[in-house]
Amino acid sequence: MLTVHHLNNSRSQRVLWMLEELGVPYQIERYERNAKTMLAPPSLQKIHPLGKSPVVTDGKSTLAESGAILEYLVETYGEGRFSPEPGTPSFLRYRYWLHYAEGSLMPPLLLQLVFDQIELKSPFLVRPVAKAISAQVKQLLVTPNLKRHLDFLESELEAHGAWFAGRSFSAADVQLSFPIEAASSRGLLAKRPKLTDWLRRIQERPAYQRALEQGGPFDLS
Known part of the structure; x- marks a missing residue:
């Protein structure tokens, strides 16, 4: 088995x-x-x-x-x-999202997690310096990158419909669930109604x- x-x-x-x-x-x-x-x-x-x-x-x-x-x-x-059916435009989107979820979307989320932990867990004497460096890195690199990705995802749902690879739910939606749920847990889906609705719908699925x-x-x- x-x-x-x-x-x-x-x-x-x-x-x-x-x-x-x-x-x-x-x-x-x-x-x-x-x-x-x-x-x-x-x-x-x-x-x-x-x-x-x-x-x-x-x-x-x-x-x-x-x-x-x-x-x-x-x-x-x-x-x-x-x-989707191989050879179709939907299949190309499907393959793209399967790779995008970990290859492009997860790295900035992980960076944010790492720098958040640096701020929380640095030794007391160096914590002010660590927090200042962390805040600058997030402001200049992590936050703008995350915004770009989440805006991109929102616009893709706006343009192509309810699911990421086309009209039907697919494994691409399953693959994207982890980083988008991670973003939601950090309050990053505010003012992104398409992503918020997508997340609600996947979490309501009986199999989920x-x-x-x-x-x-x-x-x-």
């Missing part, structure tokens, strides 16, 4: 959701982050050398990276569902709700 090596509060929640949409039987091997460092436990390295989640094992195959896993699941079990029940608490704030 297909096994999801699931780390709490991680990208592997998307994999559970995709499997619920597909209706594919699976089992979960659970891993918990270190409460202090928030890093994955070393035991994940036994499954994949990088020791990160998500990782899926299906028979003799071990797959890592969210986008690659979702593509594999849709191609193997989708029977034409959750992906079932995945939360399977995966356990999911908090990106």
Whole structure:
């Protein structure tokens, strides 16, 4: 049976959701982050050398990276569902969003998280300096970059309809869920009604709700 090596509060929640949409039987091997460092436990390295989640094992195959896993699941079990017809403009958009989510959108979100943590956790004596440097980097680099990406996403939904790859919900929407939920948890979707509505609609999907029940608490704030 297909096994999801699931780390709490991680990208592997998307994999559970995709499997619920597909209706594919699976089992979960659970891993918990270190409460202090928030890093994955070393035991994940036994499954994949990088020791990160998500990782899926299906028979003799071990797959890592969210986008690659979702593509594999849709191609193997989708029977034409959750992906536009190959060779169409919608398929090109679909492929683009599968890669964009981690390749372009997540890096500035991670930078913001890192600099937020620097401000919160720097030693007391250097905290004023650390906060000043962090604030300047966010003002000059991180915040404008995030705004550009979120404005872009908002305009794409405005121009192309309810879903990112076309008229129908697809694995591209699943892939984009993690960074957009992370942005929402940081209050970055204000005055972006299309993204806000998209997020509401994905979170109301029965398969999304079932995945939360399977995966356990999911908090990106």
